[in-house]
Amino acid sequence: MNKATGDIRHHRVDADASNTVEGGGTTVYGNKFLSAAVRLANTPHSRVVLGIESIRHKSAKRDPIRDDEGTAFIKLARCILTHAPGLRAITYDNALRGVHRAPLIADGLVVFTTQHGGLAPEPLNRYEYDDACRHDLYVAEGRVRERRIAVDGVAHCTPLAVEELECRKSKRVRYYHRVTIQCPMEIHTEHIRVDETEEDRQIDPSIGRQRFNRNEHLRQVPLTPTPAAA
Structure with missing residues (x-):
């Protein structure tokens, strides 16, 4: 009601709307949606929307029906995959974490997102070849790296080149990075799994979480490392 004139006006109210924060940190009022689309490379106005979904932007207690963004994206992607098996x-933004990428990769998709910052290097495996050499491989910044100790005792993680992303299909899809380890003795080639394994999913009783969140730390398509300064 207008207190000056006494006029009464009725407004339409969306009970689902509320304040939500966009990716850049801007607060907006309304509902939150995600969409999936395809478009031709280097062709303006060629976007075709394949699906759209409303997602939860309140607490699960206040909005128990809708899914969070990552879960909703998995469902939407799988729905599209049933109609477009090819x-x-x-690709998506940083809303996807390893727990969201893992099931999509298991469905046979190459999932490209940028790497989250703040993840400490994780030990992957130690490869020993006869008694001549051994190589400690770690994962950091989305790719496999070899950890070496310099003469001053400082550890350095050197990125290994990904020669190929190999896809193997049987009962379930598996992805491997074929990497080359440059060794003074000889050049070694290894195939590193980049999809979640059964061993990864086992719960480590010492921490109460799965042993290795592989798809959080490893990217199927890692970013090209920045060349070292001369």
Whole structure:
């Protein structure tokens, strides 16, 4: 009601709307949606929307029906995949974490997202070849690296080149990075799994979490490392 004139006006109210924060940190009022689309490379106005979904932007207690963004994206991607079985790759922003990427990769998709910052290097495996050499491989910044100790005792993680992303299909899809380890003795080639394994999913009783969140630390398509300064 207008207190000056006494006029009464009725407004339409969306009970689902509320304040939500966009990716850049801007607070907006309304509902939150995600969409999936395809478009031709280097062709303006060629976007075709394949699906759209409303997602939860309140607490689960206040909005128990809708899913969080990552879960909703998995469902939408899988729905699209049933109608477009030729789909091979999908990309999204940093809302996807390892727990969201893992099931999509298991469905046979190459999932490209940028790497989250703040993740400490994780030990992957130690490879020993006869008694001549051994190499400690770690994962850091989305890719496999070899950890070496310099003469001053400082550890350095050197990125290994990904020669190929190999896809193997049987009962379930598996992805491997073929990497080359440059060794003074000889050049070694290894195949590193980049999809979640059964061993990864086992719960480590010492920490109460799965042993290795592989898809959080490893990217199927890692970013090209920055060349070292001369």
